[in-house]
Amino acid sequence: MTEKVHTMHEPADESVDSAARSTGGVAAPANKLIFSVNDLSVDYGAFTAVRDVTLGIYANDITAFIGPSGCGKSTVLRCFNRMNDTIKSAKVHGSILYHDIDLYGPTISATQVRRHIGMVFQKPNPFPKSIYDNVAYGPRLAGLKNKSELDELVETSLRGAALWDEVKDRLKSSALGLSGGQQQRLCIGRALAVKPDVILMDEPCSALDPIATARIEDLMQEIKQQYTIIIVTHNMQQAARVSDRTAFFTTEVNSESDRRTGVLVEYGRTDSIFSQPVDDRTEQYVTGRFG
Amino acid sequence: MALALDDLKSKNQTADRAFRGATLAGGATIVIILGLIAWTIADKSRLAFKTEGLSFFTEPRWAPAANVYGALSFIYGTAVTATIAVLLAVPVSLGIALFTTQVAPSWLKRPIVAMTDLVAVVPSVVFGLWGIIFLAPKLTPVFKRVSGWFHGVPVLGRIFGPASSGRTFMTAGLILAIMITPIIASISREVMETCPLTDRDGALALGATRWEMIKGAVLTHSAGGIVGSVMLGLGRAMGETIAAALVIGSSAAITANVFSPGDSLPSVIAFEWGEATSDVKRSALIAMGLTLFVMTLIVNFVATAVVNRSMKRMRGES
Numbered sequence: 001m002t003e004k005v006h007t008m009h010e011p012a013d014e015s016v017d018s019a020a021r022s023t024g025g026v027a028a029p030a031n032k033l034i035f036s037v038n039d040l041s042v043d044y045g046a047f048t049a050v051r052d053v054t055l056g057i058y059a060n061d062i063t064a065f066i067g068p069s070g071c072g073k074s075t076v077l078r079c080f081n082r083m084n085d086t087i088k089s090a091k092v093h094g095s096i097l098y099h100d101i102d103l104y105g106p107t108i109s110a111t112q113v114r115r116h117i118g119m120v121f122q123k124p125n126p127f128p129k130s131i132y133d134n135v136a137y138g139p140r141l142a143g144l145k146n147k148s149e150l151d152e153l154v155e156t157s158l159r160g161a162a163l164w165d166e167v168k169d170r171l172k173s174s175a176l177g178l179s180g181g182q183q184q185r186l187c188i189g190r191a192l193a194v195k196p197d198v199i200l201m202d203e204p205c206s207a208l209d210p211i212a213t214a215r216i217e218d219l220m221q222e223i224k225q226q227y228t229i230i231i232v233t234h235n236m237q238q239a240a241r242v243s244d245r246t247a248f249f250t251t252e253v254n255s256e257s258d259r260r261t262g263v264l265v266e267y268g269r270t271d272s273i274f275s276q277p278v279d280d281r282t283e284q285y286v287t288g289r290f291g
Numbered sequence: 292m293a294l295a296l297d298d299l300k301s302k303n304q305t306a307d308r309a310f311r312g313a314t315l316a317g318g319a320t321i322v323i324i325l326g327l328i329a330w331t332i333a334d335k336s337r338l339a340f341k342t343e344g345l346s347f348f349t350e351p352r353w354a355p356a357a358n359v360y361g362a363l364s365f366i367y368g369t370a371v372t373a374t375i376a377v378l379l380a381v382p383v384s385l386g387i388a389l390f391t392t393q394v395a396p397s398w399l400k401r402p403i404v405a406m407t408d409l410v411a412v413v414p415s416v417v418f419g420l421w422g423i424i425f426l427a428p429k430l431t432p433v434f435k436r437v438s439g440w441f442h443g444v445p446v447l448g449r450i451f452g453p454a455s456s457g458r459t460f461m462t463a464g465l466i467l468a469i470m471i472t473p474i475i476a477s478i479s480r481e482v483m484e485t486c487p488l489t490d491r492d493g494a495l496a497l498g499a500t501r502w503e504m505i506k507g508a509v510l511t512h513s514a515g516g517i518v519g520s521v522m523l524g525l526g527r528a529m530g531e532t533i534a535a536a537l538v539i540g541s542s543a544a545i546t547a548n549v550f551s552p553g554d555s556l557p558s559v560i561a562f563e564w565g566e567a568t569s570d571v572k573r574s575a576l577i578a579m580g581l582t583l584f585v586m587t588l589i590v591n592f593v594a595t596a597v598v599n600r601s602m603k604r605m606r607g608e609s
Contacts, residue, residue, distance in 0.1 A: 086495060111500050114497065115497075118496065118497070119496035121493065121496075125487070125493040127494070127508060127511060128511060138498060141499055187493070191496070194497055
């Protein structure tokens with residue numbers, strides 16, 4: 001089960017307690033397990049994008065998914081809020097337990113899942129509406145109509161996203177007039193307004209300049225007190241800077257079909273992944289010799 | 292000299308000049324033609340306006356024998372049929388556009404798009420003939436029944452009043468609606484297809500259902516383009532001649548009853564031009580053409596203004 005991935009990739013390495021590593025815990029895992037991913041595979045039609053992923057995500061951690069292009073890290077991320085449902089050919093196998101509830105269970109509604117598990121995308125994607133209406137969008141969907149409650153929620157969400165002071169005088173103007181970094185913080189604020197437990201971030205800084213990136217990273221450190229964050233990043237330094245745990249994915253080429261499938265290679269505390277990786281492929285990647 | 296600097300001198304640019312001349316000629320032609328049309332019909336309308344004055348627009352009677360030339364009932368008929376057409380076509384067109392872009396699986400999408408576009412190439416006279424031989428007789432009992440339902444109801448009872456034949460404002464509006472549906476549907480579909488996937492994902496990730504996502508992301512993004520397509524359809528419905536002429540009933544009338552026969556500007560021009568012997572009558576018909584031209588121009592200007600404003604708002608410029 002949970003050992004499967006690792007026994008497959010590390011048959012020689014019997015000294016590693018794979019069960020402990022597969023849940024990412026080495027010492028003193030004070031945080032509660034919030035997700036447990038079991039044998040997750042995603043197919044797009046006949047093509048398997050990523051297979052046999054097993055790992056645990058801990059509350060109030062920042063967990064980073066790293067790896068070369070095509071390794072399936074974004075695909076796995078999009079399983080956590082069932083965004084892969086929107087792709088018709090995508091099929092998800094295995095399970096993701098969220099507080100012991102299977103997110104892919106027959107009675108689970110994807111829209112409700114997404115209210116608990118928010119998402120921030122690679123490219124800032126505010127709606128072509130006012131700043132206020134962007135933040136109020138999610139709460140309004142949830143049925144909140146009271147003007148003063150909405151006002152308050154918009155303010156706390158924008159404060160939470162470290163954007164309030166910059167936009168408080170122009171809440172009614174278009175969100176598209178903001179800079180890229182501001183737009184991305186607005187998208188974070190928009191996600192916070194739904195009051196989620198978890199925020200998924202799919203390369204949230206890849207379209208931003210270094211200063212805007214630093215602000216988002218600071219913001220992540222602030223909000224992790226209240227939220228659990230999973231971030232996909234191409235940027236290894238970013239993973240090393242911000243995350244508590246890191247999962248390294250890579251691609252394996254199927255010798256028969258010559259197609260690439262993503263696999264989870266190694267998962268553990270960020271400092272050990274970067275300083276004492278167990279798998280050679282992880283070491284090559286984090287030292288910059290591959291990918 | 293060590294350096295050969297000859298190549299800095301200007302090259303022979305004949306081809307460039309010829310190209311510019313050709314494109315300029317193309318652009319100028321359209322302006323000249325438009326100008327000629329406007330000038331000709333304005334000039335030939337003068338006689339009608341001189342004899343009738345402003346009563347040309349306010350006089351409901353069209354009685355060439357008595358030298359009374361009023362366009363009001365035709366302006367009214369044009370406005371009513373075009374309004375009916377838009378009211379009926381918009382929900383259907385948006386339904387088609389949303390179905391093809393958001394709901395339909397790809398194997399179903401192509402044939403629907405192709406069929407919608409096919410409706411657009413049916414000649415308008417064919418629509419008119421189909422309206423006379425098929426739709427009008429089938430509609431007569433329907434009109435009578437609907438009129439019965441609303442009998443005695445305030446307002447609605449007058450709008451859906453007594454029906455005597457199948458050639459009515461409503462029939463013309465219906466035929467025009469079918470004709471403008473492909474226009475509105477295909478432009479709306481194209482606009483909706485430009486809605487970025489990131490906008491849709493953004494809405495879904497906030498817990499939107501499919502309909503909420505469509506309302507919040509797709510329709511918000513496409514609002515300007517949809518208004519533009521509707522205005523284009525409205526312009527087409529106002530200017531359509533032969534299909535409307537065949538089914539509208541050709542009797543000048545101003546009545547709230549959509550089940551009564553009426554007439555429209557282009558239809559009356561088409562039917563009466565051949566028998567217009569007096570100068571004043573011809574001039575009056577041309578003046579109606581001018582009126583229609585100005586009406587469609589206004590619709591187009593309003594449409595452009597609405598679209599530009601919403602585009603600006605979307606880009607965050609206001």
